[in-house]
Amino acid sequence: xPNSEAKGSRAGSxxxxxxxxxxxxxxxxxxxxxxxxxxxxxxxxxxxAVVGESxxxxxxxxQTIMRIIPSPPAAIEGSVRLEGRELLTLPERKMRSLRGSxxxxxxxxxxxxxxxxxxxxxxxxxxxxEHDRSVSRAQARERAVEVLATVGIPxxxxxxxxYAYEFSGGxxxxxxxxxxxxxxxxxLIADEPTTxxxxxxxxxxxxxxxxxxxxxGTAVLLITHDMGVVSNMADRIxxxxxxxxxxxxxxxxxxxxxxxxxxxxxxxxxxRLDRDRNQCLVSIPGSPPDLFAPPPGCAFAPRxxxxxxxxxxxxxxxxxxGESHAASCWLYHAKALARHGAPSRGKLEMEACRDR
Amino acid sequence: MTAEAARAAAAPLAEARxxxxxxxxxGGAVLKAVDGVSLSIAExxxxGLVGESxxxxxxxxRALxxxxxxxxxxxxxxxxxxxxxxxxxxxxFARxxxxxxxxxxxxxxxRMTVGDIVGEGIDIHRLYAGRExxxxxxxxxxxxxxxxxxxxxxxxxxxxxxxxxxxxxxSLAVEPRFIVCDEPISALDVSIQxxxxxxxxxxxxxxxxxxxxxxxxxxxxxxxxxxxxxxxxGALAETAPSEELYERPLHPYTQALLSAIPIADPRAERxxxxxxLSGDVPSPVDxxxxxxxxxxxxxxxxxxxxxxxxxxxVGGGHRVACHAVG
Numbered sequence: 001x002p003n004s005e006a007k008g009s010r011a012g013s014x015x016x017x018x019x020x021x022x023x024x025x026x027x028x029x030x031x032x033x034x035x036x037x038x039x040x041x042x043x044x045x046x047x048x049a050v051v052g053e054s055x056x057x058x059x060x061x062x063q064t065i066m067r068i069i070p071s072p073p074a075a076i077e078g079s080v081r082l083e084g085r086e087l088l089t090l091p092e093r094k095m096r097s098l099r100g101s102x103x104x105x106x107x108x109x110x111x112x113x114x115x116x117x118x119x120x121x122x123x124x125x126x127x128x129x130e131h132d133r134s135v136s137r138a139q140a141r142e143r144a145v146e147v148l149a150t151v152g153i154p155x156x157x158x159x160x161x162x163y164a165y166e167f168s169g170g171x172x173x174x175x176x177x178x179x180x181x182x183x184x185x186x187x188l189i190a191d192e193p194t195t196x197x198x199x200x201x202x203x204x205x206x207x208x209x210x211x212x213x214x215x216x217g218t219a220v221l222l223i224t225h226d227m228g229v230v231s232n233m234a235d236r237i238x239x240x241x242x243x244x245x246x247x248x249x250x251x252x253x254x255x256x257x258x259x260x261x262x263x264x265x266x267x268x269x270x271x272r273l274d275r276d277r278n279q280c281l282v283s284i285p286g287s288p289p290d291l292f293a294p295p296p297g298c299a300f301a302p303r304x305x306x307x308x309x310x311x312x313x314x315x316x317x318x319x320x321x322g323e324s325h326a327a328s329c330w331l332y333h334a335k336a337l338a339r340h341g342a343p344s345r346g347k348l349e350m351e352a353c354r355d356r
Numbered sequence: 357m358t359a360e361a362a363r364a365a366a367a368p369l370a371e372a373r374x375x376x377x378x379x380x381x382x383g384g385a386v387l388k389a390v391d392g393v394s395l396s397i398a399e400x401x402x403x404g405l406v407g408e409s410x411x412x413x414x415x416x417x418r419a420l421x422x423x424x425x426x427x428x429x430x431x432x433x434x435x436x437x438x439x440x441x442x443x444x445x446x447x448x449f450a451r452x453x454x455x456x457x458x459x460x461x462x463x464x465x466x467r468m469t470v471g472d473i474v475g476e477g478i479d480i481h482r483l484y485a486g487r488e489x490x491x492x493x494x495x496x497x498x499x500x501x502x503x504x505x506x507x508x509x510x511x512x513x514x515x516x517x518x519x520x521x522x523x524x525x526x527s528l529a530v531e532p533r534f535i536v537c538d539e540p541i542s543a544l545d546v547s548i549q550x551x552x553x554x555x556x557x558x559x560x561x562x563x564x565x566x567x568x569x570x571x572x573x574x575x576x577x578x579x580x581x582x583x584x585x586x587x588x589x590g591a592l593a594e595t596a597p598s599e600e601l602y603e604r605p606l607h608p609y610t611q612a613l614l615s616a617i618p619i620a621d622p623r624a625e626r627x628x629x630x631x632x633l634s635g636d637v638p639s640p641v642d643x644x645x646x647x648x649x650x651x652x653x654x655x656x657x658x659x660x661x662x663x664x665x666x667x668x669x670v671g672g673g674h675r676v677a678c679h680a681v682g
Contacts, residue, residue, distance in 0.1 A: 053545040168636040198408035198572065200633045203616035207632060225546055228618030231625045251622045267620060269550040271579035274619055277598060281579060283554050284547040287515045 015219045016065065016187055017041040021078035023060050023069065030292045034060045036243035042187065047213060047220040049230040052240030055288060058223045062189045066105055067095050082187070101131040104180035108192040110172035114164040120175050121160025128182050143182065151178045152208055170201035174208065181212060191223045206232050227267060231255060236324070239263045242289050242299035249325030257345065259327035262300045264348035282349055298330065306331060306343060367435065368396035369566045370420050370453070370534050374429035377415050387641050389415040391590035392429070394667070397534070402560065402567040404581030404598070406574055408637055412590040417536040417570045421453040451481050454527035458539035460519035464511040470522055471507030477530040496525040500555060517548035524555065534566045542573060553580055574617055578602050586610045589648040590640055592667055596674035606676045609649045647679065655680040
């Protein structure tokens with residue numbers, strides 16, 4: 001490979017690989033196809049941000065990697081491999097020992113991931129001793145104090161006996177992060193870790209997550225809807241729409257030259273604080289499709305001003321735009337490119353939203 | 357200069373003067389949600405009110421439409437104290453000052469059709485009846501980008517963005533002049549948020565509406581408001597014309613708040629200097645004496661812990677409450 005500076009390009013360093021993942025749920029109203037053929041990978045020490053709106057399948061993907069979605073009722077197809085080991089067929093007993101020790105998870109709402117009836121110290125040491133029986137109570141306590149200090153909780157010894165309700169939102173999220181990293185997992189899945197927090201607290205938590213990633217070398221799968229959070233944390237980005245990855249690339253590539261009309265419009269649908277007030281705010285008309293009956297073609301086509309006839313009929317494959325950048329959009333098919341050329345960014349932003 | 361003169365000429369439509377709202381809690385504690393806020397909104401303008409959760413921004417907004425009785429201070433509408441209005445004036449005020457709520461799910465009655473939700477205000481204020489009423493409802497639905505047919509449906513049949521449109525149609529039904537938009541987009545998806553913000557902006561242009569736009573989302577507030585007020589723990593920290601506030605924030609809290617917002621551009625994001633605040637917002641039940649921000653402020657001096665700073669004019673409509681700002 002001519003340019004091996006991109007860490008992810010060497011196949012050997014892939015920590016987690018998701019391939020052709022499909023997840024659907026049977027309900028009284030029919031079958032919801034929440035994840036419709038997703039492939040992604042995270043390399044060691046890398047942060048992959050999964051961006052998308054509610055219902056795009058980002059959380060379901062994360063929960064499937066952790067195997068915390070009960071199946072049945074969920075129907076899961078495809079493959080999830082951690083350092084080459086298939087997780088989807090792993091016996092539950094083995095999966096249990098892997099959760100927490102090799103993959104840690106942080107959820108949006110710290111209050112629901114903490115046990116309100118148990119002091120936080122016990123919650124941290126419980127996980128530690130569950131995974132390694134040889135750890136003594138005293139050692140576990142010592143490690144808990146250490147990890148609480150790492151996540152920036154003042155006077156950690158004194159906090160061990162306190163309960164979740166005694167902490168503020170930001171402090172609770174720090175405790176949750178401490179629980180997730182206490183066993184030094186190789187992969188940390190963070191599902192909207194700062195969405196429930198105020199901006200000044202969010203900045204503290206993002207700062208903490210970045211330093212943990214650098215110090216512990218943990219790979220991070222960050223799930224968020226906030227492009228600002230993405231640009232702060234991500235090495236690479238996967239943009240989700242209606243249960244599919246529509247664009248993938250290094251953070252700079254996706255932000256500077258978004259290729260998919262959805263990504264381009266999404267980036268321009270929020271005003272930027274560092275621009276003046278006269279910036280145009282792009283509205284994406286309509287709303288995401290109903291995943292009980294997803295459209296046969298590109299899921300974004302009904303909202304896309306650049307859609308071709310083919311877009312409504314057949315799903316586009318992923319077209320490579322560079323070594324690490326790809327978009328699932330018919331506009332990048334060789335024949336379309338030959339006829340119309342690559343759409344410019346301005347065209348993508350404005351035309352994608354023409355029919356307001 | 358001319359803009360200055362024009363601003364001075366436009367009399368405020370809605371105004372809060374030294375507004376205080378205290379809530380008495382069990383056990384004798386007093387929660388000082390709003391503690392001496394003064395702000396005014398000129399006709400046809402948008403004032404943004406920003407701050408973190410619990411800073412009192414929603415309570416201030418609710419007081420401005422008369423939903424709370426002030427503990428002290430006053431709320432003025434068209435120059436008149438709303439506490440001193442007679443019955444007819446009170447009715448007119450209730451019609452002219454409306455509200456759009458954050459949660460498009462809980463703010464619509466699930467048992468009512470969209471037509472009845474939008475029409476309720478029309479009935480209460482006896483604006484139209486019969487055929488005219490229905491036509492008005494259809495017109496309103498059209499105005500917010502919904503269809504006539506939607507009038508017979510129920511809220512659960514709509515998406516979040518569409519529900520927020522219904523909430524906007526309801527507030528417009530009584531031909532208001534002033535609308536308090538309380539976090540109108542924070543429950544919506546990113547691609548839907550700009551639809552609602554653009555809708556609010558075009559309605560303002562068409563109908564000459566005046567908005568108080570309450571949000572924790574500083575980028576959106578900057579975009580939609582001419583003037584921005586920053587609130588911290590029940591008091592105003594700083595207020596200035598939108599561009600001015602973002603270009604030249606003076607209060608240490610505003611500076612920290614602005615620097616905490618991640619920008620959707622990895623290069624710009626990496627190049628930024630961030631001011632990280634330590635700790636959390638203290639409880640409004642027993643706020644610190646002196647400046648409320650002092651315990652977390654990187655520039656706090658002895659004086660800050662003793663006396664609360666007054667909001668002072670530093671020129672160009674820029675006012676700041678900070679002892680450290682010369």
